[in-house]
Amino acid sequence: MPDQSTLLRVEHLRKVYESANGDVEAIGDISFTMRSGELVCIVGPSGCGKTTLLKCLAGLLRPTSGLVEMDGAPVTGPSPAMAVVFQEYGRSLYPWLTVRGNVELPLRHKRLSRPAREKLVTDAIEAVGLAHAARSHPWQLSGGMQQRVAIARAIAYQPEVLIMDEPFAAVDAQTRADLEDLVRELHANRKISVLFVTHDIDESVYLGERVLVLSASPTWVQEDLTVDLPPERDQITTRAMPRFTELRTHVYDQIQRAKRGQTVAP
């Protein structure tokens, strides 16, 4: 597959929640495309429907109108081409299974030979640096390690795109930095496409090759920003670059404008 091909195409996506007290328009009109191998961050003011957008993309929610296309085929339900890493790792991993069991579970129905499956699982657990904890249960691990398990489970599934929903919102700052570097590393070494939803502006600029800034609800894409930082990034030097500061200030400013509703829908 050519590297520049379109992987994910979202067109005029709209989601309205119907309720007894009237309809709530969570997503107004979102359109964007993502190429294969990209790392795209989605950032927006709180309550702008980031999680709703992500669930629509992952096929877990049906959009009210609009189109989500993966490799040219419309997404109507969960697809083997996508794997989701949820924010609540504690509720997304199964406590009755070991780390290995959790990573292996989604592979059970894939038609793989046992050795091939074992290899995928071992490989994924090693890739997130948890080889020593494979036989532990998730609740015996720290929050950061649990989220690593969820990441291992997602990459063992061999999706074309990894969808991450504020995955590091619930871990402490130091762990968070390590996990960010892990995502960068997996993206670089394994050529996995990543769609990363976050509310953290610094995180979006540090991680992303592109940052989509969302408006306040009803949501549209307020800005599609290319992050022109070098691909080799590290927590100290990258964050100290003047360009990094410029970009984060710019995104921060956009979000503030979005919050005040000073932007106009296209």
Place this chain on the structure above:
Amino acid sequence: MTTHTGRIAHRSPGWRLGRRVAGGFLYPLGLPFLLLVIWGLASSSSTNRFFPGPLTIFEAFRETWIGPAFVDDVLPSLYRLALGIAASIVIGIAAGTLIGLFQWLRELLEPLLEFFRAIPPPVLIPVVMLLLGITDTMKVVVIVSGAVWPILLNTIDGVRATDSVMSETADSFQITWWERLRFLVLPAASPRIMTGVRQGLSVALILMVISEMFASSAGLGYRIAYFQRNYLIAEMWSGILLLGLVGVLLAATFGVVERRVLRWYHGIREVNRA
């Protein structure tokens, strides 16, 4: 201060072992032993023939239950009890899972379940007896008719309460229906299911005895009722003692199984407490 702590630390291994022995044996057995002594003293100074002393009862226990009565009365009772418990667990979990998973089934069955649950199982004995005769099947049916409810209702609740994020995870990875049942729904409901089984066990034991007290010619319940009617008081008490022991054995077995099945659950609780 320092010397004091040092002395304690020096003495502590033996002291801790002593405590563990006390916790393992003396505490659980001490109080029953004390009660036996009090009972013995009280009965030795009493002339009431309905309260024989513990030694008389132990003697009666040995004479009554160790021998052919064990094969003729105790084993058949235990067999029916085991069959009744097994059937209750299988039916309760299977039906409870289906009812918990499908809302339409729940709406369809809820009033009916409430109705049948409210019927005290002993009143069913004459009906079941008419339908099935005085057979082992009838007794097992009576046991199941009572013991299945706590298991069924707890399973329904447990299955319904499956965590939404865990479900979404299963959805997003397109886990198949069976895998979902095996690796998500049932394990997630297992703490509730075990609670139901624990309640079901005591109901089953009660119904085992009651089912044998009606029109029966063998079994633990029949024997106890027989001794009672023939004023064999010490023998009657020995039967009650045996029932109590069966209950303790049942609870101990359950405890072992529960610790294995819910190891993860107790593990999480321990982590959260720490």
